[in-house]
Amino acid sequence: MMIKSSTGRITAAGLYLAAFGLFFGYAFFATSMYNDALPLRFELVVMAVVLPLLLTKIVAFDHYSMGQWIVIFTGLVLVAWTARTSGRYILIAVYLLIIGARRMSFEAIAKTALLIGLATFALIIISSWLDLIPNLRYLREGTYRNSFGIQYPTDFAAHVLYLLLTYAAVKHGHFKWYDWLLSLFAAWFVWTYCDARLDTVLIVILLVLLSVYWLIEKGFKPALLVSWISVGAMAIGAALSIGLSYFYSPKIKWLEDLNHLLSTRLQLGRKALDRYDPQWFGQVVRTNGWGGSQGFKHFTGKLITKEYFFIDSSYLTVLLTFGLIVSVSLLVGYTWFAWREVRRQEYLLPLLIAVTAISCIVDQHLLDVSYNIFVLALLADTTSFRLPISG
Known part of the structure; x- marks a missing residue:
């Protein structure tokens, strides 16, 4: 994460990893529950440090044609709006x-995220054990769900899942017995401790897909079919999530059963979807969840109970909050990336992204x-994940 190289020169990798490390x-x-102690809109202070570093890397080190600069600037304007x-x-x-990730080693990004993520996660968990921050415990159907210092139990479980995904990327999919x-x-x-059943299933799916990757490395041709299916994972996930929510009715038994299974x-x-119509450039979507100190007080009845309303689906959240342009751009970008990776014999990342597609x-x-x-x-250098031609 050093901005300067051993010769003292500022490097593109140093700028990007410093910016990413700070932001991540x-x-x-x-x-975590430490967020309650942060000043209001502290994220703007962080962005005031991170954005200049990223802009310096992009402007000073990345070389684009005039047409590419126009596309990037147009994208920035649309995103800002x-x-x-x-x-x-x-x-x-x-x-x-x-x-800014263009020409950056994704392996280096993953290693930075894993190092900072594990250190921060350990700090949060230890802090909750020492009662420096609360371990929120939610009772559901006779089972206590612990957050261990994170703002909600399922968010804790999601951190575990995504750190395992990042670890799999750092290890290039080569898991040892331990x-x-x-x-x-x-x-x-x-x-057991978070009652996060869906994240448990996702960890098992990760292990299954790592087994598929092992078979691909060993030259088992049928396993390649799974990697090609993973190309469309994000689009399939979006279609299922939005489609099932759109057509949901408690009068349709199988949908009601699925709704119960998915909490x-x-x-x-x-x-x-009844409250908000998709917009081109998104809109303010107001939710009331049980996470964090205020949400926990509502959950336990210590405050006047508000109506619970939270959108767990990433696809619906992005569509309604950030709009059609961002949603379509993400789906196209992910699909293009996975297709490119598989064609290059870089099978691991599409398989890991397939897990995130299900998680979303x-x-x-x-x-x-x-x-x-x-x-x-999506724009990073992923050549270190490529299998030999003989693979």
Whole structure:
């Protein structure tokens, strides 16, 4: 994460990793109960440091044609307008992180995220054990769900999942026996102490797809079919999430059964579509969840109870909050990236992104870099993940 090289010169990699490390560290930290102690809109202070670093890297080190500069600037204007209409200015930082990742080693990005993520996660968990911040405990159907210093139990479980995904990228998909045991322990832990059933299933799916990747490396041709299916994972996930929510009705038994299995996510998605129409440049979407200190007080009845309304689906969240342009651009970008990777015999990242695509049906972390760093792979250098021609 050093900005200067050993010769003292400022480097593109140093600028980008410094900016990413600062932003990622803050964003991860802000998902914890420490966020209550941060000043209001502290994210703007962080962006005031991060954005100049990213802009310097992009302008001074990345070489584009005039046409490419026009596309990048047009994208920035559209993103800035969307950030304004949605009230989510953090979108500007995410856009510049994606653009700035050009020619950056995604392996280096993943290593930076893993190092900072594990250190921050450990700090948060230890702080909750020492009662420096609260471990929010939610009672559901006789089972306590622990947040361990994160603002909600499922957010804790999602951190575990996405750190495992990042670890798999750093390890190039080559899990040793102790990595398998660690992953299975993580699945058991979030099931037992967070009652996060869906994230447990997603960890198991990750292990299955890593097994598929092992078969691909060994030359088992049928396994390649799974990698090609992963190309459309994000589009399929979006279609399922939005489509099922749109057509949901409690009168349709199989949809109501699925809604119950998904903890009423279809019902809440239908309610979101009833309240908000998709806009080109997004809109302010107001939700009331049970996460954080205020949400926990509402959950326990210590404050006047507000109506619970939270959109867990990333696809619906992005569509309604950030609008059609951002949503379509993301789907096209992810699909193009996965198709390019598979054609280059870089199979691992499409398989890992397929896990995030499934996760985004039941969580809201598609554009949340503190969880999902894989959005930064779209323009990054991924050649280190390529298999030999003989593979």
